[in-house]
Amino acid sequence: MTVKRRYVMALPGPTSSLQGELLPNVEGEPLLNNVITHPEHQRLGYAKLALSYALNSLAAAGHTRAVWYVTSGNTASEALSQSRGAVCEDSYPTELSSSRG
Numbered sequence: 001m002t003v004k005r006r007y008v009m010a011l012p013g014p015t016s017s018l019q020g021e022l023l024p025n026v027e028g029e030p031l032l033n034n035v036i037t038h039p040e041h042q043r044l045g046y047a048k049l050a051l052s053y054a055l056n057s058l059a060a061a062g063h064t065r066a067v068w069y070v071t072s073g074n075t076a077s078e079a080l081s082q083s084r085g086a087v088c089e090d091s092y093p094t095e096l097s098s099s100r101g
Contacts, residue, residue, distance in 0.1 A: 003072035003093055007086035011059040011066060030058050032068040035077070047080055055084065 008029075032054055037047045058066050068086065070077045078088075 003091050005070050005072055005078070005088045005091045007068045007070055007078075007081045008089050009055065009066045009068065009081065009084055009086040011055055011064055030063050030066045032066055035068075035080070042076075047076075048083070051080060051084060 035047050
């Protein structure tokens with residue numbers, strides 16, 4: 001069984017004029033999804049840069065929180081979200097289909 005953790009990040013006041021497409025989750029807050037770095041380019045700061053871009057874009061658009069679901073045991077994603085001040089608000093079990101690997 002896989003466990004997903006729901007991290008919530010408080011966003012600072014507007015920090016840039018970057019614009020991006022905002023996808024609300026079911027709670028109406030922006031949902032960050034699939035921050036993935038190719039294995040040959042990991043540990044070079046690309047995920048942190050992409051996350052910073054997304055969070056700055058959301059803050060500039062007036063959002064104060066963002067949600068990111070992380071698979072339990074994905075220590076890199078958990079560390080990245082926590083480095084930006086994210087707090088795990090809850091966890092829930094999920095069943096992954098065999099086609100997802």
